[in-house]
Amino acid sequence: MKHLFPMLLIAACGAAQAETPRQVGDNYAAAQGGGFRATASRGADFFARKFNVSEKFPACVTCHTDNPAQPGRHAITGKDIKPLAPVANAERLTDPAKVEKWFKRNCKEVAGRECSAGEKADFIAFLSEAR
Amino acid sequence: MKRYVSLFAATLLASPALADRLPIPAGAPPAFKAECGSCHLAFPPALLSADDWRRVMAGLDKHYGDNASLDDKTRRQLEDFLMHNAGSSWKLGSGGGDPPRLTLTSRFQRKHREITPATWKDKRVGSAANCVACHPRAEAGSFSEHEITMPGGRRHERD
Numbered sequence: 001m002k003h004l005f006p007m008l009l010i011a012a013c014g015a016a017q018a019e020t021p022r023q024v025g026d027n028y029a030a031a032q033g034g035g036f037r038a039t040a041s042r043g044a045d046f047f048a049r050k051f052n053v054s055e056k057f058p059a060c061v062t063c064h065t066d067n068p069a070q071p072g073r074h075a076i077t078g079k080d081i082k083p084l085a086p087v088a089n090a091e092r093l094t095d096p097a098k099v100e101k102w103f104k105r106n107c108k109e110v111a112g113r114e115c116s117a118g119e120k121a122d123f124i125a126f127l128s129e130a131r
Numbered sequence: 132m133k134r135y136v137s138l139f140a141a142t143l144l145a146s147p148a149l150a151d152r153l154p155i156p157a158g159a160p161p162a163f164k165a166e167c168g169s170c171h172l173a174f175p176p177a178l179l180s181a182d183d184w185r186r187v188m189a190g191l192d193k194h195y196g197d198n199a200s201l202d203d204k205t206r207r208q209l210e211d212f213l214m215h216n217a218g219s220s221w222k223l224g225s226g227g228g229d230p231p232r233l234t235l236t237s238r239f240q241r242k243h244r245e246i247t248p249a250t251w252k253d254k255r256v257g258s259a260a261n262c263v264a265c266h267p268r269a270e271a272g273s274f275s276e277h278e279i280t281m282p283g284g285r286r287h288e289r290d
Contacts, residue, residue: 073257076195077171077258078256109197109198
């Protein structure tokens, strides 16, 4: 019984971290403000765009292939990358901290700049609809 | 008795089977797999010396063509873990370069001396850092020679 409180606390923390892709996307849309509505087609354009900022990573599709429901491959190390689309990988887009970490790293690497909250919301909408 | 103990110790040191088992040390912080095992295998810390790990961790913003920067707290935590579990420099040799590469240590080179240039260049390998291309159980820390499967299905044969 004396363990009940810590257990509830752990459960509550766990629940606070795990979100649905929809929630994660909605939070970015809200952060963009101005009644921003995420659009999957803009996310698709971003995914396919050739930024050509980085020699090894010119575009998202370089590592992730042009189908986000397929596994990808790291352009330098050759390591497999699990699919980005939740339909093929249920873990994706459920941990907001992890999502933000990879946006931060990969936007800087591939696009050469930070992505806006709206771009992130669009990207998540695109991944969520991918089949 | 003393002699037997040192003989036993010498046998252990010389045994290749032991060197083929490189599991992730107990007590690895969760950040190790998350931060060091996303873009490449979470390499066993024993594959680089403490000096070399320090140099790797000092230049994460230029990490072999990628920016792998970490927040200060995580960086320090991982550096401590790597230094604590590093291999000995006299056994491994230096990883050279800036930053050093575990694939350039003399131990790695010696262990892979039979690998032909064609195999290294094979698309399925892609990079010397892609351990699992030939060591299917590398994620579990197993690099046993018996398990080696070369791209194209050929097994490694000892000559």
